[in-house]
Amino acid sequence: MAIQTRPESSNDNLESPKTAQPYLEIRNLQTAFPGNEKPTIVVNDVSLSLARGETLAVVGESGSGKTMTFLSALGLLPKSGRVIGGEALLSGRDLLKLPPREMRALRGSEIAMVFQGPLSGLNPVFRIGEQIIEAIRAHRRISRRAARQEAIRLLERVHIPAASSRIDDYPHQLSGGMRQRALIAMAIALDPAVLIADEPTTALDVTVQAQILELLSDIQAETGMGMVLITHDLGLVARHADRVAVMYGGRVVEQGQLSDVFKRTRHPYTVSLFRSIPHLHTPADAELTPIDGQPPNPAELPPGCAFEARCYLGKGRRDCVSAIPPLAATDLNTHLTACHHWPELAGTGANG
Amino acid sequence: MTVNEPTLRPASEQDEPILELHDVRKVFGSRGVFGNSTGNTVTAVDGISIRIRRGETLGLVGETGSGKSTIGRIVLRLDEPTSGQIMFGGEDLAKLSVREMRRRRQYIQMVFQDPFGSLDPRMTVGELVAEPMFVHGTPRAEIPLRMERILKHVGLDPRMSERYPHEFSGGQRQRIGVARALVLDPSLLILDEPVSALAVSIQAQILNMLRSIQRETDIAYLFIAHDLAVVRHISDRVAVLYLGRIVETAPRDKLYTMPRHPYTISLLSAVPVPDPDLERQRKRVELHGEISSGTAIPTGCRFHPRCFRTRFIATQQGGSTISVEGEQLARQCVESDPVLVSAVGDDDEHSAACHFPLSDTELAAVMGMRLGDKPSLNDHANSQTQEHNS
Structure with a gap:
């Protein structure tokens, strides 16, 4: 691999909210789960914004509300959870007000999420290629053959070696790092404007972690995708973030x-x-x-x-x-x- | 493996080690569904020699598949070694019967990673801590007193002994695990990822507790972890494992400031530090590909498929090279298995298993250790690292 430079923290100058329209803007978000006596508020008055090409790190321990904030914005809360206030604007449109069908269409194509633990996001009984092809065809009208070509291109893009044969592997045949790459391939398949990466490397060895995050940075530099990096690792934040939000107690x-x-x-x-x-x-x-x-x-x-x-x-x-x-x-x-x-x-x- | 002997010689007679492993190997045979041998074997530990002195902490670091947890389990014979000696208290634990071994376990105890899974949920804290004493025949009259002492020692209120594990947080549960391990006054504690399952704000509580217990009791720790910063914080000496072998071992500060083995260097450079200025000036040494598996250990140096060093050496004049999957590598790395020998002069505390260990100047060039310096080995650094402008 040739020398790569980190994408210049290009937002430093353009960044003031007046000039750069944020891709994603969460305003006064509140999310609650039913409790014994009164509802438990897990996300409380959270406001965050993310500009084009920017990386926002959201730092906090488990239970701080950092994952729940973005599950709320994407309409992916567990059944009992309810958003009880606030807005989540993606290029000006409030995701919280979208009918489920429109939300499904946006999810993946405009805003995508990569979760912690590369096994959770892949279905063990389907070949990885089928899963990527399905993700592409759910949003775009293209033939299976074209989608397969596209899937191979994506696997190559995330540096999976021998992509044209690996595409027919089942998830368990890949190492943890390779599975996480496959998940990233799926997440970027439709060129989303915003990627939410929730502890994308927590279960991985430190050398693999470095590779995965360099990969995400490269993709960002190419496409201008905005990224939310949810993590508790302050070193990763120092390396990859432009701005930081620290969460505690929701x-x-x-x-x-x-x-x-x-x-x-x-x-x-x-x-x-x-x-x-x-x-x-x-x-x-x-x-x-x-x-x-x-x-x-x-x-x-x-x-x-x-x-x-x-x-x-x-x-x-x-x-x-x-x-x-x-x-x-x-x-x-x-x-x-x-x-x-x-x-x-x-x-x-x-x-x- | 006589070549390992230099690192095993005691520095002085008072430094008698309490634990010495000599050329320990563990090969797992893989079995099919019906228990028949499939003929595939996994070499998890491939000729490891270590020594731990009284009151000392040896850190074992390595990635998934390096064999670090297996070593901890072998010392207690939770896994049986395939060959090699486990010298403890003047006898070879590997030769003891299961029954004899059980009695030795009061001197060597283990703390596991998962403070949720390793405590029986139906037992109270008191019962959990007293259990090892019953098993090893501590006189009943002594038990309450020792229990109270040990609970205080690990920072738990003895009045909590009637409670059950689920009433405690992760950090407190790990304290219970440590109390259980320490209650028989062992001379060696094996800690396998003791803080990696805990919330980040809690890890320091446990690390500080372990350090203060060691200062008071002179207990030795074998501290197994993947987190290089945590290992640096707690260890006196550190051994770096790769695919079942120690590739480098040294006193803590030498290992972290003057690593000689390309794998150690790659590992250290992969850990980001939480200082934006420093972090974005650092160079990242890139590892090629992924760790191989214990079923198919590479020829020669087992690290060569991922090594930046052998690729650089191959570009230098004079050396013999070999083409592997379209890449030029130094022939020696592909064909001959390096032994763990002194890495610098006659310093027998610092050893590396590498045909081409890095010198200080080469290290500075590769890691960008002296910030602002122009790398003297420009091509080397450029082809293998990614410089991050800030």
Whole structure:
């Protein structure tokens, strides 16, 4: 493979919301599941946007609402889940208001999703080629033969060796990395404007992970596709994202340009995440600072800030206990945080 | 394998190892539906020698299929070694009967990855922690006291001992698993991916606990994981595995700052660091293809099909090359199996199994370690890495 450069963070200059119409814009989204007494809100007032060619990383632990946000937008929530408020605009059209048939037509062709765990997205009893051909023919009127040619081209595009024979393999005949490539081939088959990649490499070895993400970056550079990268790996975020949203307890708690969130962190949860995980570039003997306690149960969120009980900054403080901090501007343009006491963090970068 | 001997010689007499594996092999025979041998075998561990000293942590890293978990299971003889010695406390565990082995297990304990699957849901925490003591005949009168001590040690409130595992979070369950493993005062603990199933904000709690227990008790750890940053954080020495072999082993800092084996270098370069400036200046060494399987181990150096180094060496003047699937590779890499030998001078702490281990300057060029430097081996670096502008 020849030298490749990362697609220049081309949005840096064009990025202000006035000039670039966002591909995907989620506004004040709220999603609930039935609970014992009252509904459990798993996505709470979430607003996110994604521009053309941009990569937005959504960071959070399991239960933070990061996957539910996008399942809601795509109409893929489990049966008992309900979107109870907000909008999810794709090029100006509200996905939440579309009749199921139109949503099905958009899903895959305009907006596609790749899930964690490459086995979950492939049907084990069909050859991978058949599954890709079916995905193509569900949206485009072309012959089987043409669709098969197209499927081979897609498998080659995701660097599956000997694509013209691999197309007739069953999923179990492929390695984990190859299965994830096949899933990506299926997701990009119809050239979607937006790809949601939900922990696309979590189950894979680190060397395979690097290959898969380089592949996604390459595809993005070619097509201008916008990508949402849902992950808990801050290293991957540093490498691939343009902007970052950090989620906790169903809300976005910090959001901004990559360098702002990483170098001028304005939320104590984000700071703690950096300090609690060992990294290759920090001193090997440095003591880790664990985050006390557990991530919150969405069914039992406190009346104040969801992070208060674990927070080194706000624990026990009156406003933190009683009032949910709104996501609001910081000292930095386009950098938002949901913390009552963020000014006390000024001068702390997560990276020193 | 006498060639491995240099790394096995004790540095001094006080450094007596508590565990030494000598040339351990494990071949799994594959069986058909009716239990008949199909003749296909998988070599999971292919001649491994390691040593662990008292109070020391040896980290074993490797990808899926490297054999790292099998090694942990072999030490406890949960899997039987096909050949080789497992020296522990002056005897070869591989030679013990099943019954004798069972008694030794109080000195070697294991913590598993999955804190959900490894605890019996019908037993209370107290019963779970007391069970090893009943099995190994601890006097009944001692049990309550030891249980209380160990629960405090792992950061659990002894009053919780009447509760069941499902009432605990993942991190707390892993603490219960560690308490169960430590309650018999073992001298060696095998930890197989002990934090990889936990929420990221919880992992540090368990890692810190393991470090503090080691400082207090002088217990040795065999720490098996795929996460290079986690292994670096907890280990004194590290061994990198590839397809059932150790390809490089060194004291922690040497391995992470001066790796010599192309596989170690490829692995380290694949791990992104969460600093945008640093990360986007780093170069990525590309691995060719995917890991082979233990059913068909490549000839010569088992890493050669994926190695950037052999491709570079093949472009240099003077060496003999061979064409494999249309690519020129160094002949030696394809035809001769490299042994694990000292990687730099006579440093017998740092060994690599490579015909062409990288020098410091070559390493800097390949990894872009000295940021801003122009790579001195331009062609080498360019054809194998992807430079990321920021």
